Amino acid sequence: MGHPATLKKISSQLNLSISTVSRALKNHPDISENTKRKVKDLAALMEYEPNSYAVNLRLNKSYVFGLIVPAISNMFYDSFIAAVEEGARKKGYLLMILQSGDDPLVEAENLKLCKHNRVDGIFISLGPQSGAIDLINKYQQSGIPVVFFDKVPVAGSFDRICMADEEAATLAAYTILKYKKKRVLGLFGNPDLSITIKRKEAFLHVLDKEKKISTQILCCRNSEEARKETDRALLQSKAQRPDHIFCMSDELLIGAMKAIHQSGLIIPTDISVLAISHGFLPGIFNPEITYIETNGQALGKLAIARMLEKIEGNSPPRSIILPSRLVKGHSL
Amino acid sequence: MGHPATLKKISSQLNLSISTVSRALKNHPDISENTKRKVKDLAALMEYEPNSYAVNLRLNKSYVFGLIVPAISNMFYDSFIAAVEEGARKKGYLLMILQSGDDPLVEAENLKLCKHNRVDGIFISLGPQSGAIDLINKYQQSGIPVVFFDKVPVAGSFDRICMADEEAATLAAYTILKYKKKRVLGLFGNPDLSITIKRKEAFLHVLDKEKKISTQILCCRNSEEARKETDRALLQSKAQRPDHIFCMSDELLIGAMKAIHQSGLIIPTDISVLAISHGFLPGIFNPEITYIETNGQALGKLAIARMLEKIEGNSPPRSIILPSRLVKGHSL
DNA sequence: AACATTTCCGCAAATGTTTTCGGTGGAAAA
DNA sequence: TTTTCCACCGAAAACATTTGCGGAAATGTT
Numbered sequence: 001m002g003h004p005a006t007l008k009k010i011s012s013q014l015n016l017s018i019s020t021v022s023r024a025l026k027n028h029p030d031i032s033e034n035t036k037r038k039v040k041d042l043a044a045l046m047e048y049e050p051n052s053y054a055v056n057l058r059l060n061k062s063y064v065f066g067l068i069v070p071a072i073s074n075m076f077y078d079s080f081i082a083a084v085e086e087g088a089r090k091k092g093y094l095l096m097i098l099q100s101g102d103d104p105l106v107e108a109e110n111l112k113l114c115k116h117n118r119v120d121g122i123f124i125s126l127g128p129q130s131g132a133i134d135l136i137n138k139y140q141q142s143g144i145p146v147v148f149f150d151k152v153p154v155a156g157s158f159d160r161i162c163m164a165d166e167e168a169a170t171l172a173a174y175t176i177l178k179y180k181k182k183r184v185l186g187l188f189g190n191p192d193l194s195i196t197i198k199r200k201e202a203f204l205h206v207l208d209k210e211k212k213i214s215t216q217i218l219c220c221r222n223s224e225e226a227r228k229e230t231d232r233a234l235l236q237s238k239a240q241r242p243d244h245i246f247c248m249s250d251e252l253l254i255g256a257m258k259a260i261h262q263s264g265l266i267i268p269t270d271i272s273v274l275a276i277s278h279g280f281l282p283g284i285f286n287p288e289i290t291y292i293e294t295n296g297q298a299l300g301k302l303a304i305a306r307m308l309e310k311i312e313g314n315s316p317p318r319s320i321i322l323p324s325r326l327v328k329g330h331s332l
Numbered sequence: 333m334g335h336p337a338t339l340k341k342i343s344s345q346l347n348l349s350i351s352t353v354s355r356a357l358k359n360h361p362d363i364s365e366n367t368k369r370k371v372k373d374l375a376a377l378m379e380y381e382p383n384s385y386a387v388n389l390r391l392n393k394s395y396v397f398g399l400i401v402p403a404i405s406n407m408f409y410d411s412f413i414a415a416v417e418e419g420a421r422k423k424g425y426l427l428m429i430l431q432s433g434d435d436p437l438v439e440a441e442n443l444k445l446c447k448h449n450r451v452d453g454i455f456i457s458l459g460p461q462s463g464a465i466d467l468i469n470k471y472q473q474s475g476i477p478v479v480f481f482d483k484v485p486v487a488g489s490f491d492r493i494c495m496a497d498e499e500a501a502t503l504a505a506y507t508i509l510k511y512k513k514k515r516v517l518g519l520f521g522n523p524d525l526s527i528t529i530k531r532k533e534a535f536l537h538v539l540d541k542e543k544k545i546s547t548q549i550l551c552c553r554n555s556e557e558a559r560k561e562t563d564r565a566l567l568q569s570k571a572q573r574p575d576h577i578f579c580m581s582d583e584l585l586i587g588a589m590k591a592i593h594q595s596g597l598i599i600p601t602d603i604s605v606l607a608i609s610h611g612f613l614p615g616i617f618n619p620e621i622t623y624i625e626t627n628g629q630a631l632g633k634l635a636i637a638r639m640l641e642k643i644e645g646n647s648p649p650r651s652i653i654l655p656s657r658l659v660k661g662h663s664l
Numbered sequence: 665a666a667c668a669t670t671t672c673c674g675c676a677a678a679t680g681t682t683t684t685c686g687g688t689g690g691a692a693a694a
Numbered sequence: 695t696t697t698t699c700c701a702c703c704g705a706a707a708a709c710a711t712t713t714g715c716g717g718a719a720a721t722g723t724t
Contacts, residue, residue, distance in 0.1 A: 004474075006679095006680060006681090007680065007681065008681095016704090017703070018680085019682080019704060019705080019706090022680095022681070023682095029701095030701075030702060031702070031703080032701075035703085049447070049448060050680085050681075051679085051680050051681070052448060052449050052450055053385060053389035053392070053450060053679080053681095054680035055680080055682080056385040056388070056681095057386050057388075057679090058681045058682050058708080059682075060385070060709075064449075072404050072429075081404065082403075082431060085431060094445060095429070096426065096427075096429075097404075099413075101414065115381070116384060117396075118383070118384055118385060254616060257616070257618075258616075258618075283590070284586060284613075286589075286593030286594075287593075338709095338711090339711065348673080349674045349675075350674090350711080350712095351673080351675080351676095351711095351713075354711070354713090355673085362671080362672060363672070364671075364672060367672080382710085382711075383709085383710050385710075385711095386710035386712090387710080387712085388679095389679050389709090389710080389711075390678080390710080390711045391679090391711085392679075
């Protein structure tokens with residue numbers, strides 16, 4: 001019940017000093033093989049396990065990373081988190097996952113919790129209306145490594161790991177061009193995030209050159225807003241309503257699809273759909289949605305690698321961008 | 333950069349003892365208001381923050397819970413986790429989330445990590461072929477509170493928080509009866525888990541009494557298996573193939589829906605669908621799937637409450653069951 | 665004036681580990 | 695015999711905090 005083995009207990013059992021026991025368990029060359037064996041045997045017998053509280057205190061290190069996302073829900077971050085966790089675990093690190101629930105206050109609170117718990121590093125994807133940049137800047141300057149991913153800040157000297165925003169949006173735009181669409185409704189997310197700005201600009205940069213296409217851009221803060229906007233657009237007469245809907249994220253896709261289903265329009269004959277997605281959702285629908293994949297797993301691998309780099313040497317901030325590819329469904 | 337404030341530094345600045353500073357910051361009555369003010373002011377100025385490593389060591393408590401799930405992905409556990417996290421945070425606890433990825437080895441590894449990091453409690457939903465019961469039993473006996481949720485073990489003296497398995501399945505069966513279905517395909521999950529066993533028994537208990545209904549039960553380990561089985565069933569002639577599909581979980585629903593979409597059959601005229609679900613997925617499809625809701629958020633609240641109870645007094649293990657309700661879509 | 669009480673604070677132990685520095689005893693080298 | 699060296703081990707500081715105990719000074723009571 002209440003007798004966890006400690007170095008002290010082992011040492012007193014064997015008439016050794018605490019330091020000897022500690023070293024024996026760590027295979028320190030100063031300790032004889034004989035002693036090592038005795039110590040290890042007893043430690044195993046007593047099921048000794050180093051007290052991580054004490055180790056953390058002594059080494060000033062917790063082997064824990066904090067990971068902050070708006071929401072772990074809804075398949076947006078699962079593959080990313082899984083990849084980060086796997087990479088972290090292989091290096092002996094644990095992941096503490098915190099959800100901000102799209103609330104800037106909770107986001108700040110979560111950051112403070114990371115600081116308070118003295119995590120060895122922070123991964124963060126910004127939520128809407130995030131005001132966390134100042135705090136993060138402070139933390140970073142006080143020595144806590146921070147890696148932004150996916151939803152990264154527009155400006156500032158930070159480590160960023162994100163998708164090829166421009167490339168994905170450009171690819172989307174050219175794909176839409178190829179299918180000779182006339183009236184495109186483009187659904188974009190939080191207009192304050194770099195991911196949104198970049199994608200929107202790249203998207204428009206291609207489509208605006210084509211005179212034959214009319215493009216409408218809407219920024220929606222969440223799935224429900226996307227549904228409403230799509231609904232409104234689809235209520236128009238056939239000549240007015242869009243014949244194509246582009247969604248820059250899974251979340252918006254959900255909303256758009258609900259509206260489309262509601263409208264009774266057929267995909268892809270009445271209306272076609274293209275999304276930028278992490279890959280799970282498009283396969284759920286019928287027909288499967290054609291999408292530009294932003295590979296969460298690859299992103300996660302890059303993020304953890306970058307974090308470990310930062311932990312080792314103090315390398316300067318870098319923005320890493322991951323290319324994306326088109327995955328064909330039957331929605332276009 | 334490298335000057336985090338400590339009690340020692342504050343105390344030497346003010347010519348006070350460490351203990352006085354510590355007590356002043358905690359509003360201990362022994363300390364005069366005057367001293368308290370001075371200490372608090374300087375602490376605020378120096379941005380003092382207690383070193384959680386040291387506090388953990390001293391108090392032998394980390395204010396961290398471990399939460400182990402097969403996968404945080406795919407909306408199965410999001411609302412549950414969110415609820416647990418919120419409840420935990422309100423009491424000053426943090427959540428360390430670990431994914432087992434349906435791998436019993438990783439699951440055991442995650443348990444060891446919880447133990448190693450000396451979490452104050454463990455929430456766990458068992459993955460398939462879990463062999464973790466022995467380990468958990470040991471941990472529990474050594475004083476770590478463990479609360480099982482959702483996928484709980486069939487036998488043993490544990491704390492369990494789960495859905496009303498029988499009730500939900502019974503409700504499902506009666507709903508199917510009411511709609512006068514003839515050939516029912518029931519998709520169930522891992523046959524080793526209590527959730528599966530109970531649901532299957534309750535389901536069959538109702539349907540087997542009705543002679544006019546033929547019921548086929550299949551256990552699928554994952555979404556893909558569900559898709560294949562559904563596909564196979566739907567390939568039969570119209571007289572042979574099921575006119576209703578019941579899925580006991582979101583995961584199976586995904587597989588079943590893919591097969592149904594593939595088949596081109598229309599819901600609900602050609603085939604009707606009913607699921608037991610956490611509530612996110614059914615709303616994605618068109619028509620919206622009718623489902624029996626198993627409220628993850630409510631479950632989470634119960635789980636965290638139970639955990640806190642266990643932390644306080646050493647109350648004996650209890651199985652708590654949450655009732656469920658029918659949410660009408662248009663798939664039946 | 666003598667004693668009792670309250671107010672306010674410090675000493676030191678304790679939590680478990682890591683690590684620096686040193687020390688013992690014996691064998692080999694001088 | 696003395697010195698050197700090596701193999702092996704221990705003492706103690708350090709990490710930052712909490713807390714039981716005791717103690718001095720100030721105030722109150724006879």
